[in-house]
Amino acid sequence: MSEVTAPYEPGTPCWVDLMVPDQQAALDFYRDLFGWQGEIGAEEFGGYSICTLRGKPVAGIMQATPMGDQPAPPPNWTTYFCTADADATQAAITANGGTLIAPAMDVGDTGRMLVAVDPQGAVFGAWQPKEFAGAEIVNEPGALVWNQLSTSDPKGAGVFYQAVLGLEAAPMPEMPEFTGLQVKGRTIGGVQGMENLPEGVPPHWLVNFCVDDVDSTTDALVRAGGSVMAPPFDMDKVGRMAVLQDPQGAVFAIVATNEPVRP
Incomplete structure (x- = not known):
């Protein structure tokens, strides 16, 4: 077992999540493939699902939705890196040639997040933890x-x-x-x-x-x-x-x- 009990060091991948058109179908698929448990979450968080393994969070799954006048993003997994300050990370991204997809925002009391694109075109996220640190199981089957x-x-x-x-x-x-x-x-x-x-x-x-x-x-x-x-x-x-x-x-x-x- 590889349970995470200490805070993630800034710069470490701390969370991954999936965006798909059919959230329930994805929950069912990854339950059968990896043994995850999860259900569609609260409306205030857009129905975001926290998937667990042995009762501990390992990944998220959300419904893909249109962004303004743009169509919904294609299905994709996103890697989030721990940061001590999402706003400072955001400033560094734009100063170094990156582009913001979702600017830094609070996610209730759980943390502060952003999603960006690096200068070559790879999408990634940053997570500033508050009440939620990220994945609590890594480096073992299903994680x-x-x-x-x-x-x-x-x-x-x-x-x-x-x-x-x-x-x-x-x-x-x-x-x-x-x-x-x-x-x-x-x-x-x-x-x-x-x-x-x-x-x-x-x-x-x-x-x-x-x-x-x-x-x-x-x-x-x-x-x-x-x-x-x-x-x-x-x-x-x-x-x-x-x-x-x-x-x-x-x-x-x-x-x-x-x-x-x-x-």
Whole structure:
């Protein structure tokens, strides 16, 4: 078990959530795939669902809705990084070439959040915790284990995330094709270029969930109407993984490993 009992260090991915057209269908799908429990939430928070594992929060699911005169966003998973000051993070984002999607706002008494796009086009969020710190289980089956940025400019992305979130880029000897992003010397995510991805894939943060068995989880996803983007494969010194798409089109990865990818 990997229960989070201490506050997240600023710059650490602390939460992930999913935006989809059919919220209840997503709740049912991820319940069957990962064993999550969750229900549509209170109207005052837009029905936002907190999904739990063993009674502890692990991820959120919300209904995609139009934003002003813009259509509803496509199905997607978003990574949120802990920040001590969402407003200061917002200022750093715009000062360093990023763009705001949802400016800093209070979410009741739970925290303060924003959603933005980095200069290369990858969407991410920031979360300033108040009563809610974020995921309380990580690095075990059914929970977040890794966050990976694919970008057209790895070096530029490293500069941006250092300026905005205080992350430091560092080599990953165990995975030389990636650059690590560190908080106080601890690797909390990675960066890779786009050269090995299919043409047309935009820069993005990929959410990785831990599972016991990649192959059987992939089979279960296909039976439930999902799609396989990258079939199960072995990755040196990490474990077995696959990149998948849920029935509504949101992409995520699964990893089976004996060691936490993110310590």
